[in-house]
Amino acid sequence: MTVTAISISSDLHPALRRLASMVDLDDSDRMALRNAAARERTIKARGEVLQEGKPIRERLLVLSGWAARVRILQDGRRQIINFTLPGDLIGNCSHANPLASSTIAALTPLTVCALPDAATSPALCEAYAMSAATEEAYLLAQIVRLGRMTASERVEDLLLELMERLELTGLARNGHYAMPITQETMADALGLTSVHVNRMLQRSKQAKRLRWARGTMEIAAVAEMRRDVGRMPVRVSQ
């Protein structure tokens, strides 16, 4: 079967590489992932991928675009729990009949695909578990940011985190990446107002630590910034 042979020899979709790098996958696993990625689905910007409290039917992988887990308070205050970037999973629950713990909204046009069931392969099951652990580690980082960092530290720490995560799928290089979200959205993730986020960005720009324009971000002094905000690498297993 020519198709099979071609599929096995061809590379995985960039968004699948992060997952694939976590474990040793055999050919049938890689095949299953490739077939999954081939059936992509698109969601419009501002569309909802998951709704809080509703059942989760499948495990999705983000192939392209940015999304966010969002919670809205009664009076309209909005908190972004975390960002979901290409290579990240959505609805990655390991228990039966899970309910979405938060709404997931597309921040840009999004393409996703359904992933193979965990029961089909121990390696995939392990990869899903590692992905969940990684996501949890980023939730902890978010808690520390919101609880104990100043506004400018929050902004810089988030920009570093986004860079690190985008590097895994080749979407960031040399401290440079596409930044498709508004300052208002950043503010909702950082527990700040957009006005203040803007001022903090300006400050970092004037300190020559940051450059940005029209949907792109450049961290000019990565090492310095990492040191200043005390950012540690995220590792979830030996």
Next chain:
Amino acid sequence: MTVTAISISSDLHPALRRLASMVDLDDSDRMALRNAAARERTIKARGEVLQEGKPIRERLLVLSGWAARVRILQDGRRQIINFTLPGDLIGNCSHANPLASSTIAALTPLTVCALPDAATSPALCEAYAMSAATEEAYLLAQIVRLGRMTASERVEDLLLELMERLELTGLARNGHYAMPITQETMADALGLTSVHVNRMLQRSKQAKRLRWARGTMEIAAVAEMRRDVGRMPVRVSQ
């Protein structure tokens, strides 16, 4: 075997009830849990149950006492990620060779026990997964608290959360529970200073919403407080 018969008919340790209520356990599962709980281990207040970055060797259950996941910044700022109460798990990872994502420190004298391996029973595996999902739901709540709530809302929301969680093991009743932590510790969880936590507690006391003294807490107006802070019930599966 008399011992077996007695064990099966006797009740589970209160701290095990939360776990047991999540799934249907058969007699051998219940037996395994009872045996686990019988081998308890104690940790002194201020002792560390887990250290950030070190391998996790086993899955623990807290039988009594309070602990906290803690992260310390370079300059000494401390953030408590979440509280670990009786019935909660420690080191509940589903992937291989996990590393601790944060230090867990005992806030009071603590008793814990090692839990049976997930591979021994699908029901236990499911219970562990549900416990992990529940813990994640509380991390989301913590993020919203820190990101988008005012100081007084943070304090009241945390006190409601602690009440709800303690109710599951019978440690809270009628809005009344033992509160073994200092205002300084609460401040480190809430991203505030202890001075300000004190002022917020005083305010709630004067509004007749709260009463507390010498290590006990009483929420005088649960329904009112829940409404005001917009607190929703935590559900992770259908």
Next chain:
DNA sequence: CGATGACTTGAGTATGGTCAACACAAGTGG
């Protein structure tokens, strides 16, 4: 070209932080 959404900047304000002093209870050692 007007409409829109995002970004920018300034002026004034408020929430929560800092610093300091003190109260009070529970040890602890002389």
Next chain:
DNA sequence: CCACTTGTGTTGACCATACTCAAGTCATCG
């Protein structure tokens, strides 16, 4: 038994970080 220490809670005065409100710029797009 009493000084002394230590940890926790309490209160006041002052301050700074971040918010609010408002106006204005700029690019994009129908």
